[in-house]
Amino acid sequence: MTAVLQLGSAVEHGGGRAEAVGDFAEFVRVSMPGLLRYGHALTGNPHDSADLVQTVLEKVGSRWVAVQRKGDDPLAYVRRAMANAHISIWRRRRRENLVADIPDSGAVAPELSRLENEPLWQALRSLPPRQRAVIVLRYYENLSEAEIAHALGISCGTVKSQSSKAMASLRTRLGKD
C-alpha cells in the first residue's frame, strides 16, 4: 500500500516533468532510426517494426523518469524491452497466424520487401521469436550469452539451447535451398 501511495505521490509532484518530456522527445528523435532498424531485424517486417517501436517507446516514455533513475543506458533498456515485447506479442498473436504458408508473400510490394529474396532472411522468418531474438541479440547487438540471458530474463542454458536450435534450423533451411 505504501508503495502505491509513493507511486501516487511521485506521479503528483511533477517538478521536472516538462524537462523529462523534452528529454524523452530528444531521445526518441535521436534513437528512432536505429530502433526501427533493430525492430526490423527482430520482427522481420518494417510495419511490425514501427508498431513495436511505438508501443515500447510509449511504455518506456510513460515512466521515463524512473527508467533514467535506474542508471542503465536507456537505449539498451529500450532494446531489451523490444525483444521481450516482440516475444510477448508473438505469443498473443500466434494463434491467428498459424498457417502453412504466408498467403501473400508473393504479393508484397517490391520496395517493402527488398530483403525478401535473401535466403537467409527467409530462413530467419521461420524461427520462433525467442530463437530469433537470441540470434538478433547475438549477431545484431553483439551481446554475450550472459547478457542475452539477462536481457530476456532466461537462463544461460536456455540461451545456449535456443541459439543452437536456431543455428541448426537455419543451416538445414539454407542447406535445402
Add this chain to the structure above:
Amino acid sequence: MDDLDDDLRRLFSDDRLDVHSTSVSTELVVRGAARRRHRRAAVAGTFALVAVVGAGIGVSRFEMPAPDSTVGALLTTAVSVTTTPPPPPSTSTVISTATVTVGQPPNSNGGNTGKPDPGGTSRSSSKTSTPPTPESQPGRYGTLSLGMSEADALATGSLVEPSSPADPDNRCKAYATKSVPDANAVIVSPARGIVRITMPNYAKTPKNVGAGSQVSEVKAAYTNSIQSGSSVTAQISASPPWSYIFETDGAVVTTVFMRLNANDCATV
C-alpha cells in the same frame, strides 16, 4: 560452419534493414507516453484513495474499542499511583501516560488495580513490531507474494496489463510489474497463484544480496544454496516453501527470482 555467423553479421549490417517509415513520429510517441502516464496516474490515484479510505475504515473499526480500554487503564493506574494527592486529576493523567508509553509491566503489576493494562501494553508492542518486518522473507516482494491468486495480485495494482501466456499450453500467465518492465516479471499459475516474482535489479534480499552481487557473496549469505549451471538456488523455509533463484553470468548475479517450490508452470 563460421559462414553462417558471417552471413548473419553481414545480413544484420545490411542497409536494407533500414526502415524509412514516417508512420512513427516523435510527437506521436511522446503523446502516447503522456496518455499512458495519465491513465496510470488516474488508476493509481483512485487505488490510493480507495486504499486510504479502506485503511481509514479498518483503523476506525479496529481502534474504536481500543481507546476506551486504554483510557480506562490509564485512569485506573493514575488513581492507584496518585492516591496521596487527590486534588489535581489533570496532572495525574499526564504521569500515567508517561508510565504506559515507557511500558514497564512491573509498575502495572505493582499497582495491581489495572487489569486491562497488560492488554494495552501488549497491543502497543505488537503494533511497533509489525512495520519493520522484512518484506522478502515470507515469499513476498512489495505488495505481491508467492501463492497469491491472480485476482488478488491484480487488485494490488502492481501488475501491468495486458498479460501474456507464459507456457506453451497457455495455462500460466506472465505479467510485467510496475518495478520490472520485463513481460515475464511475474508468472501466475491458475492452480497455484503467483509462482515466480522477478525482483527489480536494484532490490536486495534481506541478506543484502541482489543483482550485481558476487556469486561468493550469495553463497556466503545463503549457506544452503546450491549452484546448478549458471544459477544458484537458495531454499527458504516458509509455508509454502520457496527459493531464491540467482541467475548469474558465472561470477556476478544478473537477476534474482523468487520462485514457489511447488510450481506447475512448464517454463518457470
